[in-house]
Amino acid sequence: MLLPSLATTRIDTYGERILLNAVSAAVRSADIPWRTAVRQALCVEPQKVDDMLCRMRSTGLLGPDDTPTALGAAELERGSSAIAAITSDLVDGIDEPGQAITRTVLKRIGTSARDLLASPPYSLTS
Structure with a gap:
């Protein structure tokens, strides 16, 4: 998007x-x-x-x-x-509590993805 x-x-x-x-x-x-x-x-x-x-x-x-x-x-x-x-x-159509939960989950997934990409075997820079 x-x-x-x-x-x-x-x-x-x-x-x-x-x-x-x-x-x-x-x-x-x-x-x-x-x-x-x-x-x-x-x-x-x-x-x-x-x-x-x-x-x-x-x-x-x-x-x-x-x-x-x-x-x-x-x-x-x-x-x-x-x-x-x-x-x-x-x-x-998604109420504010639902949006807040979604933001929290997506932030956690993003943090996990960055952590994984920073270390082998997933690292893009090593």
């Missing part, structure tokens, strides 16, 4: 959305280095992040200082709006 939402933007992949979101958040907060956050979220090596940065600079989504350009900020907002609309449709 994410990729059709991003198709309305110049953001090509889930990874690029994560990266653009991370650098946007980094402008506001320095709690965790954004490169680290991106690598952890995507379970990728630093070179993959560098490759995405290069492409996003070449398409005008990021400036030379790796901050979002006006275009990058607008495309991130457009993608976020599309994702919010789809999410609203997906949870239509």
